[in-house]
Amino acid sequence: MSDCSSHDQAIPLATDIGIARQGTFDAAAFERAIADLLGACGLDAAGPHMGRTPQRVRELWQRRLLGGYDLDPAEALGEGFADPRGDMVVVRGIAVHGVCPHHLVPFRGLAHVAYLPGGRLHGFGRIARLVDAIGHRFTYQEWMTRDIAEALMRHGKARGAACVVEAEQLCLLLGEDRRGDERVITQAFTGEFQHSEHSEHAAQARNEFLRAIASGRRE
Missing domain, CATH: 3.30.1130.10 (GTP cyclohydrolase I, C-terminal domain/NADPH-dependent 7-cyano-7-deazaguanine reductase, N-terminal domain)
Incomplete structure (x- = not known):
């Protein structure tokens, strides 16, 4: 897994848009959860093919799929x-x-x-x-x-x-x-x-x- 802080700072904005988030994005917990998911599927999360998968999945979700939580629609529009x-x-x-x-x-x-x-x-x-x-x-x-x-x-x-x-x-x-x-x-x-x-x-x-x-x- 990557060396990431347990809680990435997020901006508490636009809580009335989409499904409201109750806290900040916990990057370390997310990567652990992905490793556990792979293990639950019977896969080796530490193996050569998936050793960095938890980090890659976390980056995709945090930056792209859920990146809107850290954006203010008003500031985005200007x-x-x-x-x-x-x-x-x-x-x-x-x-x-x-x-x-x-x-x-x-x-x-x-x-x-x-x-x-x-x-x-x-x-x-x-x-x-x-x-x-x-x-x-x-x-x-x-x-x-x-x-x-x-x-x-x-x-x-x-x-x-x-x-x-x-x-x-x-x-x-x-x-x-x-x-x-x-x-x-x-x-x-x-x-x-x-x-x-x-x-x-x-x-x-x-x-x-x-x-x-x-x-x-x-x-």
């Missing part, structure tokens, strides 16, 4: 810059992944995000970072989709926000009832995408967004 334009902004095809809390396997796919500026514009890379901060946790795809849209409203000062996530759920693809190519699509609309003084305006915004992402959706 303040943007003042701009009077109010036209819809769409960022399509953002790679996204999360971890299913039921089976402890990842799901992965694409997030399509849009917002109606409320006086501020945000960098496209910043929006992708926001998706990472929210997705890289134990969470459900449905929650992730809603959390992304609500974060754009709350932290991005948007008049409205929308998010569609299309993902492959490994717990479904590898399950007993698997069919081989199932994809799950979840949608969330907030603000003027959901309602406005004139209901037809919200419907028009939703349709415009859905057309924009459908025109280039990957098969």
